[in-house]
Amino acid sequence: MEISAYGRLEVRITAADVGKRVSVRRLSDPGVTEGKFTDTVGVLTSWDKGVLVITRKSGEAVRIDESSLVAGKVVPAAPARRRGPAASYEELARVASRAWRPVESERLGEWELRAASGFTRRANSVLPLGDPGLPLDGALEAVRRWYGERGLPAYVQTATGAEGTQELLCAELERRGWVREVTAALWTGALAPVADRADAEGVVLAREADEAWLARYQRKGVSEVALRVLGWGSPRSSEAESGGGPSVWFASIPGAAGGAPAAIGRCVVDGRWAGFAAVEVDPAQRRRGLATRVMAALAGRALDEGASAAWLQVEEENAGARTLYAGMGFSAHHAYHHYREPS
Numbered sequence: 001m002e003i004s005a006y007g008r009l010e011v012r013i014t015a016a017d018v019g020k021r022v023s024v025r026r027l028s029d030p031g032v033t034e035g036k037f038t039d040t041v042g043v044l045t046s047w048d049k050g051v052l053v054i055t056r057k058s059g060e061a062v063r064i065d066e067s068s069l070v071a072g073k074v075v076p077a078a079p080a081r082r083r084g085p086a087a088s089y090e091e092l093a094r095v096a097s098r099a100w101r102p103v104e105s106e107r108l109g110e111w112e113l114r115a116a117s118g119f120t121r122r123a124n125s126v127l128p129l130g131d132p133g134l135p136l137d138g139a140l141e142a143v144r145r146w147y148g149e150r151g152l153p154a155y156v157q158t159a160t161g162a163e164g165t166q167e168l169l170c171a172e173l174e175r176r177g178w179v180r181e182v183t184a185a186l187w188t189g190a191l192a193p194v195a196d197r198a199d200a201e202g203v204v205l206a207r208e209a210d211e212a213w214l215a216r217y218q219r220k221g222v223s224e225v226a227l228r229v230l231g232w233g234s235p236r237s238s239e240a241e242s243g244g245g246p247s248v249w250f251a252s253i254p255g256a257a258g259g260a261p262a263a264i265g266r267c268v269v270d271g272r273w274a275g276f277a278a279v280e281v282d283p284a285q286r287r288r289g290l291a292t293r294v295m296a297a298l299a300g301r302a303l304d305e306g307a308s309a310a311w312l313q314v315e316e317e318n319a320g321a322r323t324l325y326a327g328m329g330f331s332a333h334h335a336y337h338h339y340r341e342p343s
Contacts, residue, residue, distance in 0.1 A: 009025065009070050009071035010071060011024075011069045011070070011071060011072045012071075012072060012073045012074070013044065013072040013073060013074060014047075015047035015048075017044055017047075017074055018044050018045065018046060018047055018168075019043065019044065019045075019168055020043070020044055020074050020077075021041070021042065021043050021044075021074065021075050021076065021077050022041070022042070022043070022044045022054065022072060022073065022074055022075060023039065023040070023041045023072065023073055023075045024039070024040050024041075024052070024054065024064065024069060024071065024072035025037050025038070025039050025069075025070045025071040025072070026038055026040070026064055026065075026068040026069050026070055027068045027070060037070060040054050040056070040062050040064065041054075041056070041057075041075065042054040042055050042056040042057065042062070042167070043055045043160075043167035043168070045061070045167050045168055045170070045171035046171055047066070050065060050066050050067065051063055051064065051065060051066065052064045052065075052066060052069075053171060055160055055167040055170060055171060056160070056161075057160060057161030057334075057335060058160065058161065058183070058335050059160040059161075059170060059180065059183055059335050059337050061170075061171065061174065077163045085188055085189070085190060085272075085308070085309035087188060087309070087333065088162075088163065088164055089159055089162045089163065089164040089165050089333075089334055090129055090164055092186055092188070092273075092311060092333060092334075093127065093129060093159065094129070095270050095271075095273045095275065095311065096122075096186065096275065096311065096313070097112070097114075097122075097127055098246050098268075098270055099246060099268035099270060099275040099277070100120070100122045100123055100229060100277070101123070101228075101229060101231075102114035102115055102116045102123040102124070102229070103115065103116040103117065103123075103225055103228055103229065104116070104150075106146065108126075108132045108133065108134070108139060108142055108143065108146075109130065109131050109132040109133025109134065109139070110129055110130025110131050110132065110133070111126055111127065111128045111129070111130070111132045111139065111143075112126065112127040112129070113126050113143065113146050113147075114126070114127065115147070115150050115152060116225050116226075116228070116229050117150075117152075117223070117225040118152055119223065119225050119226045119229055120229065121155050121157070121181075121182060121338045122157070123229050124147075124152055124155060125155035125156060125157040125338055126143055126154070126155065126156045126157065127157055128156060128157070128158065128166065128169060136172055137176075140154075140156075140176065140341075143156065143341075144341055147341075153340055153341060154340070154341040155181075155338050155339065155340055155341075156169075156173060156178065156338070156339045157336060157337070157338055157339075158170050158173070158336065158337050158339060159186075159334045159335065159336040159337070160334065160335050160336075160337070161332075161333075161334040161335045162333060162334035165334055170337065170339070173339045174339075176342070177342035178339040178340060178341060178342060179339065179340050179342070180337050180338070180339050180340075181338050181339070181340050182315070182337065182338045183315075183316055183335055183336070183337045184313055184314060184315040184316060184335070184336055185313070185314055185315075185316065185332045185333075185334070185335050185336070186311060186312075186313050186332070186333050186334055186335075186336060187311065187312055187313070187314060187325055187330040187331060187332050187333060188309065188310065188311045188330065188331070188333045189309075189310050189311075189325075189328060189329040189330035189331065190308070190309065190310070190329060191274055191299050191302060191303060191307055191308050191309055191310045192299075192303060192308070193328065193329050194295055194296060194299035194310055194328050194329070195296050195299035195300040195302075195303055196296070197292050197295070197296050197328060198289055198292045198293045198296040199293065199296070200293055200296045200297035200300055201293075202253055202254075202293070203251050203252070203253055203293055203294055203296075203297035204251065204252050204253070204254065205249055205250070205251050205297060205298070205301055206249070206250050206251075206252075207248065207249065207250070208250065209227070209230060209250045209266075210250075212252065212254075212260060212261055213250055213252050213261060213264050215259075215260035215261075216252070216255075216260040216261045216263070216264045216280055216282070217264065217278060217280065218278075218280055230248075230266065230278075231246075231248035231266075231268070246268045246269065246270040247268065247269040247270075247305055248266070248267075248268050249266070249267045249268075249269070249298055249301055249302075250264070250265075250266055251264060251265040251266070251267070251294045251297050251298050252264045252265075252294075253290055253293065253294060255282060255285075260282070261282075262281065262282050262285050262290055263279075263280065263281040263282065263285070263290035263291060263293070263294050264278060264279070264280050264294065265277075265278060265279040265280075265291070265294035265295060265298055266278040266279075266298075267298035267299075267301070267302055269301075269302045269305045269306075269307050270307075271306075271307070272306070272307055272308050272309050273307060273309050273310070273311060274298070274299065274302035274307040274309070274310045274311075275310070275311050275312065276295055276298065276310065276311075276312040277312065277313070279291050279294060279295060279312075279321075291324060292324070292328070295328070310330070311333075312325060312330065313336075
């Protein structure tokens with residue numbers, strides 16, 4: 001914390017620092033002059049009527065009474081990454097969006113409005129990278145109208161916890177009554193160690209998801225729209241082979257004769273990045289390394305196509321997946337959230 005030349009803790013932030021990353025220390029009990037302290041690090045998203053709001057990396061908003069402050073200072077915009085490939089939030093957001101393409105999209109300034117008949121929030125939400133070209137209230141009204149015309153609720157996808165993420169936008173959405181429904185994290189790691197984790201023998205790779213693959217996929221009743229989002233039958237694969245777009249691969253480990261595969265996975269190769277998704281294992285065959293084998297096979301193919309870095313998305317409550325990916329060398333880059341319009 002900030003200490004003066006006289007050895008005293010000092011508060012060296014003001015309301016003018018809204019939008020900056022700060023570290024503050026406060027009394028846990030504001031009514032006690034001496035007691036336990038609590039430290040908070042995050043983006044200062046507001047300072048109004050004696051109350052500070054700091055948004056942590058996870059997206060959690062912490063309210064702090066200014067009278068409880070003991071010390072505070074502005075800190076670097078993002079901590080140095082100790083492992084994993086270096087990447088900006090914007091680069092990863094665009095790569096992730098290309099890996100899960102909507103059926104329909106439209107620009108609102110620098111925002112992208114995406115729709116796919118409601119199949120997943122990722123393909124049916126706004127990606128707000130940059131300026132929408134309108135004041136925020138006008139932009140949100142345009143967003144609600146666009147999704148309403150398609151019979152869909154309006155969602156805005158935001159992120160927190162890395163340089164260039166959208167803590168201020170999150171705070172503004174919450175002030176307007178938008179509700180955060182889902183929080184997950186985007187993790188990154190080196191690709192080669194994933195390929196080296198296991199023998200990929202027995203893993204079948206294909207350009208399209210066949211009926212067996214879809215039988216293992218957890219989202220049941222997959223429609224034609226969903227297949228388009230997944231990249232099934234898409235010309236993108238042939239385009240990718242000639243350098244024209246992302247390359248989509250599906251992996252499976254055959255199960256019992258005539259049954260669903262024992263494990264499946266999907267990978268999208270886009271420049272230096274390989275994105276993993278839909279890694280699923282038959283519940284009766286978990287803890288046998290099948291997910292690792294699927295990812296190793298996909299990683300090997302991605303290396304052959306020139307990728308060197310990997311990313312994936314995992315929800316907060318999926319402890320098993322987080323443990324698996326951490327063991328492969330992945331670590332969290334940023335958190336992302338979906339805000340739904342006020343009902």
